[in-house]
Amino acid sequence: MSDDKGRDGQMIRMRQIRKVYSTGRVEVEALRGIDLDIPRNEYVAIVGPSGSGKSTLMNIIGCLDTPSSGEYVLSGETVGGLDRNRLAEIRNRHIGFVFQNFNLLPYASALENVELPLLFAGVSARERRERAAAMLEKVELQDRMEHKPTELSGGQMQRVAIARALVNEPAIILADEPTGNLDSGSGKGIVGLFGDLHANGQTIVMITHDSAVAKLARRVVQIRDGQITEDRTVAA
Amino acid sequence: MSARRFEVLRAELLLVWRLFRTDAARQTKRIALTVLAIAWGTLSIVLLLSFGEGLKRAFNKGKRGMGEGGIGVLWGGSTTRAYNGLPSGRAIAFRDEDADLLAQRIPEIASLSREYAIRRGLTVGAKTVNARIRGVDPTFGQLRNIIPQAGGRFIDEADMSEKRRVIVLGEELADDLFGSQEVVGRTLQINQSTFLVIGVMQPKTMMGMYSGPDKNQASIPSATFKSMFTDSKIEDIVYRPVSLELADQAKWQIYRTLAAKYRFDPEDERALSVWDTREDQRIVANIGLGIQMFLGVIGTLTLFVGGMGVANIMYAVVKERTREIGVKMALGAKMRQVMTPFILEALLMTVVGGLMGTALALMLIVGVSLLPLKDAAFDFLGRPTFSPAIAAATSFILGTIGALAGYFPARRAASVNPAVSLRYE
Ligand SMILES: Nc1ncnc2c1ncn2[C@@H]1O[C@H](COP(=O)(O)OP(=O)(O)O)[C@@H](O)[C@H]1O
Ligand SMILES: [Mg+2]
Numbered sequence: 001m002s003d004d005k006g007r008d009g010q011m012i013r014m015r016q017i018r019k020v021y022s023t024g025r026v027e028v029e030a031l032r033g034i035d036l037d038i039p040r041n042e043y044v045a046i047v048g049p050s051g052s053g054k055s056t057l058m059n060i061i062g063c064l065d066t067p068s069s070g071e072y073v074l075s076g077e078t079v080g081g082l083d084r085n086r087l088a089e090i091r092n093r094h095i096g097f098v099f100q101n102f103n104l105l106p107y108a109s110a111l112e113n114v115e116l117p118l119l120f121a122g123v124s125a126r127e128r129r130e131r132a133a134a135m136l137e138k139v140e141l142q143d144r145m146e147h148k149p150t151e152l153s154g155g156q157m158q159r160v161a162i163a164r165a166l167v168n169e170p171a172i173i174l175a176d177e178p179t180g181n182l183d184s185g186s187g188k189g190i191v192g193l194f195g196d197l198h199a200n201g202q203t204i205v206m207i208t209h210d211s212a213v214a215k216l217a218r219r220v221v222q223i224r225d226g227q228i229t230e231d232r233t234v235a236a
Numbered sequence: 237m238s239a240r241r242f243e244v245l246r247a248e249l250l251l252v253w254r255l256f257r258t259d260a261a262r263q264t265k266r267i268a269l270t271v272l273a274i275a276w277g278t279l280s281i282v283l284l285l286s287f288g289e290g291l292k293r294a295f296n297k298g299k300r301g302m303g304e305g306g307i308g309v310l311w312g313g314s315t316t317r318a319y320n321g322l323p324s325g326r327a328i329a330f331r332d333e334d335a336d337l338l339a340q341r342i343p344e345i346a347s348l349s350r351e352y353a354i355r356r357g358l359t360v361g362a363k364t365v366n367a368r369i370r371g372v373d374p375t376f377g378q379l380r381n382i383i384p385q386a387g388g389r390f391i392d393e394a395d396m397s398e399k400r401r402v403i404v405l406g407e408e409l410a411d412d413l414f415g416s417q418e419v420v421g422r423t424l425q426i427n428q429s430t431f432l433v434i435g436v437m438q439p440k441t442m443m444g445m446y447s448g449p450d451k452n453q454a455s456i457p458s459a460t461f462k463s464m465f466t467d468s469k470i471e472d473i474v475y476r477p478v479s480l481e482l483a484d485q486a487k488w489q490i491y492r493t494l495a496a497k498y499r500f501d502p503e504d505e506r507a508l509s510v511w512d513t514r515e516d517q518r519i520v521a522n523i524g525l526g527i528q529m530f531l532g533v534i535g536t537l538t539l540f541v542g543g544m545g546v547a548n549i550m551y552a553v554v555k556e557r558t559r560e561i562g563v564k565m566a567l568g569a570k571m572r573q574v575m576t577p578f579i580l581e582a583l584l585m586t587v588v589g590g591l592m593g594t595a596l597a598l599m600l601i602v603g604v605s606l607l608p609l610k611d612a613a614f615d616f617l618g619r620p621t622f623s624p625a626i627a628a629a630t631s632f633i634l635g636t637i638g639a640l641a642g643y644f645p646a647r648r649a650a651s652v653n654p655a656v657s658l659r660y661e
Binding site for chain 1: 240241243244246247248251254559560562563564565566567568569570571573653654655658659660
């Protein structure tokens with residue numbers, strides 16, 4: 001995926017990103033001038049207190065939301081001003097989301113949940129099934145494929161979600177507190193899975209408030225009040 | 237559509253079906269009520285349109301009862317103005333040769349027949365029935381739609397030239413005289429003369445008539461009539477114009493020709509009396525259409541209310557599924573892919589309700605058609621009749637309402653902000 005990099009070699013390039021929420025009379029400045037570059041194959045943890053703007057930043061990185069001002073280039077493409085269908089296409093092809101509360105469709109089986117991104121991409125049934133099954137195997141759920149989310153444990157649901165995030169071979173995985181709803185045992189398993197993925201070349205941006213989890217990332221970006229207060233890369 | 241796109245659509249439909257089942261489980265009562273409303277609306281629209289169709293057909297049949305092709309009936313009248321030294325109030329009556337004159341002079345008339353008439357007793361054995369007997373030309377049968385039942389015939393040229401004593405009976409008159417036995421070939425007496433029955437009229441519905449319904453009258457050749465009832469005058473002349481467009485022309489020519497002969501002002505309308513059946517046919521056609529439109533509008537409005545119910549449910553469903561919509565958007569669903577399920581779901585509810593309503597309506601229509609009623613009311617109102625046009629109209633209205641009931645909620649779904657819907661604290 002060499003074309004996932006921009007001309008300056010960054011997969012993500014943000015300059016002076018601001019996000020203002022106006023709810024009624026009050027204006028909340030959730031992001032106040034973020035400059036952030038993330039090259040390919042990076043494993044970044046974003047940490048910070050609650051309400052500091054981590055999720056807002058992730059939504060903008062994932063093209064779920066657009067900044068109030070600033071420049072954002074993803075894989076060489078300037079995201080500002082694209083229409084909703086084009087943004088959907090970018091999310092489908094380049095981004096894999098993992099949420100704290102899993103966000104699986106309750107009426108669909110594990111396999112069908114993993115197939116969804118392929119369905120939206122217009123992939124044929126056979127290929128969908130094969131690729132989704134392979135992905136579930138990768139997260140060691142090959143014998144839970146036909147189970148509904150309610151029949152799975154929290155850790156298993158999050159692994160289905162990770163399989164779903166990976167199935168389109170996205171350039172980047174965005175995980176917002178993926179261990180937040182898990183007991184420590186399952187959480188460790190998920191963090192271990194991210195470690196394996198990164199070892200295989202996957203770019204990952206993970207939001208967490210757990211410093212132990214953050215330590216496993218190569219790079220830790222700290223946010224406070226919508227600004228980056230620290231950006232530290234630990235030697236491998 | 238390529239095989240792959242079709243396949244993807246199939247997978248989407250499968251998901252929609254599951255969604256519908258989960259929704260249905262959650263809102264059973266509400267969905268049931270709405271589907272019933274749609275069924276009720278469909279039932280009423282199908283029944284109303286079918287009723288209108290039956291009525292229209294009965295009208296059409298009735299309008300044929302007098303005779304087709306815009307026939308006119310011409311009587312004498314009396315003048316209302318003085319003309320060429322002749323006073324007003326002068327009676328105009330036809331003579332025998334006037335019919336030939338009109339036939340020869342007026343190319344706009346396709347065919348015509350004289351009609352003499354008298355009331356006399358018809359006797360079979362000990363039984364006598366009083367009836368109107370008309371003396372007519374062979375063309376009269378075609379003009380006035382007096383079509384003989386199988387095994388019989390109408391008056392022909394030979395009957396005329398030989399002044400035969402033959403008679404064609406209205407079906408009710410035949411029944412009164414002979415009961416249910418075979419009638420053609422039997423004889424009856426008029427003024428001690430023996431007549432041979434050569435035909436019995438096929439039953440027909442008459443919306444308009446003069447001198448009573450045809451089913452109670454008898455027709456004999458005009459030549460026979462004249463020889464028997466020597467003092468009789470032509471009562472009227474029935475004519476058919478070459479075409480509906482030339483009917484006015486024909487009428488005008490009749491006035492001109494007879495005005496010249498009897499010396500009255502051709503502008504003096506009352507000098508003759510013409511019943512132009514085109515007028516009635518136009519009115520009947522308009523009434524039929526009007527009734528069908530009226531009933532159709534009522535049915536459509538009922539369905540519209542049902543459609544609002546579907547839309548309301550869909551709005552609630554969209555609201556409930558906001559997070560799911562956000563998830564799908566995060567995974568890369570395009571606008572169309574977000575909207576389609578909602579539209580299909582609304583269509584599904586509409587179609588299910590529509591099928592229920594149509595099935596019920598068809599059962600009722602078949603039920604009514606099986607009723608052994610042989611009532612005069614059915615002659616005029618007709619029986620509710622289902623037709624492909626009604627099926628098409630109903631499907632079209634249902635489809636439109638279902639699509640609209642899905643489209644607007646779906647548009648709201650597509651406008652969901654995924655970042656907001658996925659917020660989790
Ligand atoms: N959709 C929104 N409307 C209004 N305010 C919002 C919205 N999303 C986030 N915020 C506000 O922006 C700030 C940052 O929120 P968020 O990015 O969710 O923080 P974090 O994920 O670090 O807890 C908070 O003050 C939050 O209340
Ligand atoms: Mg957050």
